[in-house]
Amino acid sequence: MTDITKGAIAPPRSFLSQDAVQLFYRLLAAFLICAVLAVLSDSFLSLGNILNVLRQASLTFFIASGLTLVVLTAGLDLSVGANVALSACLAGTVIHKTGSPALGILTGLACGGIVGLLNGVMVTALRIPSFIATYGMLWVLNGLTYWYMAGETLHGFPAGFRQIGSGYLFGLPIPIYLLLVFLGIGTFFAQRTVWGQEIYAIGANPVAARLSGIPVARRLLLVYAVSGTMAGLASIIFLSRLNSAEADIGESLTLPAIAAVLIGGTSLFGGVGTVFGTFIGALILTLVLNGMNLLAVSANWQPLVTGVIVILAVWLDMKTRRRAQ
Amino acid sequence: MREVAVASEPNPLQRIPGVAMVLVLLIALFSVIAPGFLSVANLSNVLVQSTILTMLALPMTLIIMTEGLDLSMGAVLTLTSLCVAIVSLATKSMLLGLGAGLLVGTAFGVANGWLVAILGIPPFVATLGTLGMAQGLSLIVSDGQSVVGIPHSVRDIYSATLLGIPVPIVMALVTYAAFHGLLYHTRFGTYIFALGGNREALRYAGLSPNRLLIAVYAIGGAMAGIAGLLMTARMNSGHPTAGLGLEFDAIAAVAVGGTSFERGNGWLLGTLLGVLSVGVLRNGLNLISLPSSVQVASVGVLVIVALFLDGLRSRT
Numbered sequence: 001m002t003d004i005t006k007g008a009i010a011p012p013r014s015f016l017s018q019d020a021v022q023l024f025y026r027l028l029a030a031f032l033i034c035a036v037l038a039v040l041s042d043s044f045l046s047l048g049n050i051l052n053v054l055r056q057a058s059l060t061f062f063i064a065s066g067l068t069l070v071v072l073t074a075g076l077d078l079s080v081g082a083n084v085a086l087s088a089c090l091a092g093t094v095i096h097k098t099g100s101p102a103l104g105i106l107t108g109l110a111c112g113g114i115v116g117l118l119n120g121v122m123v124t125a126l127r128i129p130s131f132i133a134t135y136g137m138l139w140v141l142n143g144l145t146y147w148y149m150a151g152e153t154l155h156g157f158p159a160g161f162r163q164i165g166s167g168y169l170f171g172l173p174i175p176i177y178l179l180l181v182f183l184g185i186g187t188f189f190a191q192r193t194v195w196g197q198e199i200y201a202i203g204a205n206p207v208a209a210r211l212s213g214i215p216v217a218r219r220l221l222l223v224y225a226v227s228g229t230m231a232g233l234a235s236i237i238f239l240s241r242l243n244s245a246e247a248d249i250g251e252s253l254t255l256p257a258i259a260a261v262l263i264g265g266t267s268l269f270g271g272v273g274t275v276f277g278t279f280i281g282a283l284i285l286t287l288v289l290n291g292m293n294l295l296a297v298s299a300n301w302q303p304l305v306t307g308v309i310v311i312l313a314v315w316l317d318m319k320t321r322r323r324a325q
Numbered sequence: 326m327r328e329v330a331v332a333s334e335p336n337p338l339q340r341i342p343g344v345a346m347v348l349v350l351l352i353a354l355f356s357v358i359a360p361g362f363l364s365v366a367n368l369s370n371v372l373v374q375s376t377i378l379t380m381l382a383l384p385m386t387l388i389i390m391t392e393g394l395d396l397s398m399g400a401v402l403t404l405t406s407l408c409v410a411i412v413s414l415a416t417k418s419m420l421l422g423l424g425a426g427l428l429v430g431t432a433f434g435v436a437n438g439w440l441v442a443i444l445g446i447p448p449f450v451a452t453l454g455t456l457g458m459a460q461g462l463s464l465i466v467s468d469g470q471s472v473v474g475i476p477h478s479v480r481d482i483y484s485a486t487l488l489g490i491p492v493p494i495v496m497a498l499v500t501y502a503a504f505h506g507l508l509y510h511t512r513f514g515t516y517i518f519a520l521g522g523n524r525e526a527l528r529y530a531g532l533s534p535n536r537l538l539i540a541v542y543a544i545g546g547a548m549a550g551i552a553g554l555l556m557t558a559r560m561n562s563g564h565p566t567a568g569l570g571l572e573f574d575a576i577a578a579v580a581v582g583g584t585s586f587e588r589g590n591g592w593l594l595g596t597l598l599g600v601l602s603v604g605v606l607r608n609g610l611n612l613i614s615l616p617s618s619v620q621v622a623s624v625g626v627l628v629i630v631a632l633f634l635d636g637l638r639s640r641t
Contacts, residue, residue, distance in 0.1 A: 076449065076450075078453075122629060126629075126632070126633045128629065128632045128633065129586060131394075131449045132394075132576075132580075132586060132628075132632060133629065133632070135396070135449075135573070135576070136625045136626075136628045136629045136632075137625065137629075138625075139570065139573050139621050139622065139624065139625040140621075140622045140625035140626060140629075141622075142570075142618070142621055142622070143618045143619055143620070143621035143622025143623070143625065144618070144622050145618075146616070146617075146618030146621075147616055147618035147619050147622065150616070247618075255453065255456075255457050258450075258453065262450075268447055268450060298465075300461065300464035300465050300468070300469060301461060301464075301465060302461065303457040303458070303460045303461035303464065304457065304458050304460075304461025304462060304465065305461070306457050306461075307453075307454045307455060307456065307457025307458035307459075307460075307461060308454070308457075308458060310450065310453065310454040310457065311440060311446065311450075311451060311454035311455070314446050314447075314450055314451075314454075315440075315444050315446060318444070318445060318446070
């Protein structure tokens with residue numbers, strides 16, 4: 001009874017929307033972490049380290065931005081890390097064989113996109129729950145990559161290609177420009193286009209979305225394909241930054257990407273969240289890991305901390321939403 | 326419940342469980358293309374190698390029956406295996422090692438159950454988080470190195486026999502009997518069916534679904550602890566990546582075995598046949614000298630096909 005009356009009362013109107021308040025808290029958290037790190041470590045505020053944090057955050061963001069769209073539809077893509085590994089290895093091979101970075105980049109993007117599309121087909125046509133379908137895909141991709149690479153490492157790519165990940169333009173690393181571009185595209189797509197709004201609608205209530213004429217299956221296919229393509233893009237930047245490709249490069253990427261999405265305020269239950277929030281999420285996660293690094297905490301601690309952050313982020317999200325309702 | 330559902334289906338082919346057909350097909354395939362597959366030595370090898378997976382897949386069945394999932398099982402197994410290795414190395418006692426593994430495994434299981442039941446976090450994300458934590462702890466306690474020089478009492482468990490049957494197989498059979506009794510012949514088992522099928526009914530009956538859920542996940546963690554002992558014994562060492570990904574084989578066995586991800590009905594014998602299917606698939610591919618990477622990929626394909634068939638069946 002009480003639940004019904006609660007639901008019937010309109011929420012109090014406030015100057016700032018719920019989303020804006022949530023975003024403000026996250027920015028505040030990022031600033032607080034920066035302040036603490038600035039006090040604890042002398043090298044944190046150096047220009048080199050700040051650019052390093054931004055570049056690192058951009059890599060997580062590329063994977064996480066596509067993932068955000070998937071999570072907005074109440075799905076999940078656990079295959080992104082393995083997708084990055086396979087795309088990077090294929091792209092690297094093509095560059096080595098043909099000497100053409102352009103063909104390599106196309107290969108990486110295409111591989112990522114096709115894998116994403118397959119995920120979409122499993123979720124829509126075969127109706128397999130997304131977390132299971134993409135989890136199966138993770139192991140298929142892992143197996144393919146290890147088999148294809150057979151323990152080999154590809155390294156040494158053309159200098160022009162390496163500029164993408166490690167070059168500078170006007171004193172700023174190139175990935176940061178790419179970050180701004182894709183942040184803009186992602187935000188515009190999600191907030192200002194009909195397709196973007198349809199994705200929110202599908203996540204909020206798939207039945208209502210279908211009944212109001214949204215082609216749910218096609219939008220879901222698109223969302224998974226975009227997530228895969230962004231993993232492909234990330235693979236190119238990884239390849240060019242590391243100047244090498246190995247079968248195991250994707251293993252530590254999925255959990256941080258999911259963490260970035262969840263810290264950024266995108267709800268696992270769909271329909272709520274922004275691409276900009278995911279950027280803040282990627283930034284917060286990178287700041288924490290960077291801080292651990294500066295304070296000479298062993299890298300062995302990173303999966304533990306990331307795991308704790310994932311659970312904390314979901315729990316906080318559920319708590320604030322429950323209170324808001 | 327299951328018999329009723331099967332009997333009402335008109336197609337006679339559907340009365341034969343899909344997993345039995347899968348297993349027979351795989352055995353037939355490999356006896357033709359893989360020389361030496363049908364030898365007694367190789368078949369008993371398949372059985373012994375399937376024991377660790379059996380210990381994970383049985384509790385995974387219960388967890389999936391509650392419409393849950395435990396992605397952390399492989400990482401927790403890795404951690405418990407390291408705990409067994411470290412403690413038995415320090416104390417020279419197999420039992421203390423097993424105790425440490427059980428303790429750590431159960432703690433992770435309870436944590437998973439608590440996150441899922443009390444905090445209400447979706448199981449695949451909650452256990453993905455604890456996967457990261459267990460993986461991190463494994464790296465921290467081992468400093469990324471193998472733990473070697475463990476006592477013979479641990480290693481002997483894997484190679485010893487009881488009445489001519491290898492001890493791991495005895496352990497797996499005992500485990501299966503225990504799970505069968507628990508699920509089909511106790512009240513707790515009936516409640517597990519209700520957890521997935523009709524949680525409201527439990528509440529009306531005055532039971533706490535949350536406590537039952539925590540118990541189910543705790544059983545999963547404890548079994549990972551026991552499997553950790555077998556893993557350490559098998560490798561004769563503790564390794565920080567030993568069990569990573571094993572939860573996938575367990576999920577594969579459950580899915581192939583016909584337990585549904587959405588309707589709360591599980592079938593333990595199906596899971597056992599699923600474990601054997603995965604074991605035969607990996608062993609057969611190994612015999613025709615395909616690398617383990619291809620085995621992993623083919624298990625992935627097996628899962629997707631099984632889930633697709635499960636979806637088809639639920640629609641008809």
